[in-house]
Amino acid sequence: MSARKPKVTVLGGGTWGTTVASITARKTQTLLWVRDPDIAKAINENHRNPRYLAGFDLTAGLRATADLAEAVGDADVLVAGVPSQYLRGVLEQTVAHVRPFIPVVSLVKGLERGTRKRMTEVIGEVLPGHPAGVLSGPNIAHEVVQGYSAAATLAMPDHRTAQSLQSLVHTSRYRVYTSEDVVGVEIAGALKNVFAIAVGFGDGLGAGDNTRAMVITRSLHELTRLGVAMGGRAETLAGLAGMGDLVVTCISPHSRNRRVGFELGRGKPLEEILASMHQVAEGVATTTAVIRLAAERGIEMPIAREVDAVLNHRQPVEETYRGLLRVTPGHEVDGEAW
Numbered sequence: 001m002s003a004r005k006p007k008v009t010v011l012g013g014g015t016w017g018t019t020v021a022s023i024t025a026r027k028t029q030t031l032l033w034v035r036d037p038d039i040a041k042a043i044n045e046n047h048r049n050p051r052y053l054a055g056f057d058l059t060a061g062l063r064a065t066a067d068l069a070e071a072v073g074d075a076d077v078l079v080a081g082v083p084s085q086y087l088r089g090v091l092e093q094t095v096a097h098v099r100p101f102i103p104v105v106s107l108v109k110g111l112e113r114g115t116r117k118r119m120t121e122v123i124g125e126v127l128p129g130h131p132a133g134v135l136s137g138p139n140i141a142h143e144v145v146q147g148y149s150a151a152a153t154l155a156m157p158d159h160r161t162a163q164s165l166q167s168l169v170h171t172s173r174y175r176v177y178t179s180e181d182v183v184g185v186e187i188a189g190a191l192k193n194v195f196a197i198a199v200g201f202g203d204g205l206g207a208g209d210n211t212r213a214m215v216i217t218r219s220l221h222e223l224t225r226l227g228v229a230m231g232g233r234a235e236t237l238a239g240l241a242g243m244g245d246l247v248v249t250c251i252s253p254h255s256r257n258r259r260v261g262f263e264l265g266r267g268k269p270l271e272e273i274l275a276s277m278h279q280v281a282e283g284v285a286t287t288t289a290v291i292r293l294a295a296e297r298g299i300e301m302p303i304a305r306e307v308d309a310v311l312n313h314r315q316p317v318e319e320t321y322r323g324l325l326r327v328t329p330g331h332e333v334d335g336e337a338w
C-alpha cells in the first residue's frame with residue numbers, strides 16, 4: 001500500500017457492509033457497491049440506506065455506486081460484505097477490473113454450501129495472489145451503526161498487513177484486534193450462526209435460561225472441536241470471534257439466525273420464515289456444509305446435527321430438544337459427544 005491513505009471499496013450494501021463502510025468512511029475514502037441504484041442514490045444524497053438501515057445516519061463522506069467495475073477499479077483494499085452463497089459470483093465479476101494483489105477482507109459469516117469452503121478460500125480461488133483475511137466478532141450492525149461499543153478481530157496471514165488494515169477500521173467505539181488465525185476467526189463466525197438457530201429453537205419452545213446457557217456452552221465445545229480440527233487456534237475460538245460472537249448471536253433479539261430458530265420453535269414452516277425476511281440468515285445454508293465437514297473429519301456435532309435434521313429433514317423442533325436430552329452426557333472437557 002502507498003503512503004497516501006488507501007481507498008477502500010466495500011462490496012455489498014446490506015446491513016453490515018453499509019455499517020462497516022460508514023466506519024471506514026470516517027477514516028479514509030470509501031466507496032460502497034450496492035446492487036440497487038436507488039440505494040446508491042439514497043446513500044449519496046441522504047446518507048441513508050433505506051432498505052437495510054432505515055432511520056440511521058451514515059457518514060456523510062461515504063459514496064455508493066451500483067457499478068461494480070467503477071467500485072473496484074481504483075480500490076487499494078476490498079472489503080467483501082456479500083453473503084456467502086453469492087460472494088463467488090460477485091467476485092468473479094470483479095476479476096477484470098480489480099488492481100493486482102490488493103488485500104481483500106471478508107466480513108462474511110458463512111461457508112459456501114456446495115464446496116464447504118471458507119470465504120478466504122473462495123477469495124483465493126477467484127482472486128489468486130490477493131492477501132485474504134477476515135474481520136469478525138460480536139457485531140450486531142444496528143448497535144454498531146448507532147455507536148454502541150463493540151470489538152472484533154481482524155485476521156490476516158501477515159501481521160503487518162493486519163496492522164495496516166486495522167488502522168482503517170479501528171475507532172474508539174469499534175475496537176479491532178489483530179490476529180493471524182484466519183481459519184479460526186472464519187470458522188467461528190460461520191458456526192456460531194448454526195448454534196444460534198439451535199438456541200432459537202429452545203427460546204421459541206419456551207425453554208428456560210438454564211437451557212439456553214447449556215446449549216450455548218455445549219455449542220462452544222462443538223465449535224471449538226471442529227475449528228481446531230480445521231486448523232484454528234482454541235484461543236481464537238474462546239475469543240471475540242468465537243465465544244463473543246456465539247453469545248451475542250444466541251441472545252440478541254436482533255439476530256436473524258436466532259430468529260429463524262425461534263420462529264421454527266413457534267411452529268412456523270422454514271419456507272415461510274425465509275420468505276418473510278429480506279435479510280440473510282447465514283446459518284441455514286452453512287449447516288449443510290458444517291455437517292459434511294464434521295463427517296469428513298469424524299467429529300461428533302450433536303447440536304449441529306439436530307439443527308440439520310430440522311432445517312433439511314423436516315424433523316419437528318420438539319424432537320430436537322428431546323433428542324438432545326436423551327443423549328447420555330460424557331466427560332465435560334474431553335468427551336466427544338454432547
Ligand SMILES: NC(=O)c1ccc[n+]([C@@H]2O[C@H](COP(=O)([O-])OP(=O)(O)OC[C@H]3O[C@@H](n4cnc5c(N)ncnc54)[C@H](O)[C@@H]3O)[C@@H](O)[C@H]2O)c1
Binds near residue numbers: 016084090109282
Ligand atoms: N447484519 C449484521 O449484524 C452482521 C454483522 C456481522 C457480519 N454480518 C455478515 O455480513 C454478511 C452480509 O450480511 P448483511 O447483514 O450485510 O446482509 P443483509 O441480510 O442485511 O442483506 C442481504 C445482502 O445480500 C445481498 N444479496 C441478496 N441477494 C443477492 C444476490 N443474488 N447476489 C448478490 N448479493 C445478494 C443484498 O444485496 C444485501 O447486500 C453476512 O455474511 C453476515 O453474516 C452481518
Ligand SMILES: O=P(O)(O)OC[C@H](O)CO
Binds near residue numbers: 137138254
Ligand atoms: O443477525 P445475525 O444472526 O446474522 O448475526 C449478526 C452478527 O453476525 C452478530 O455478530
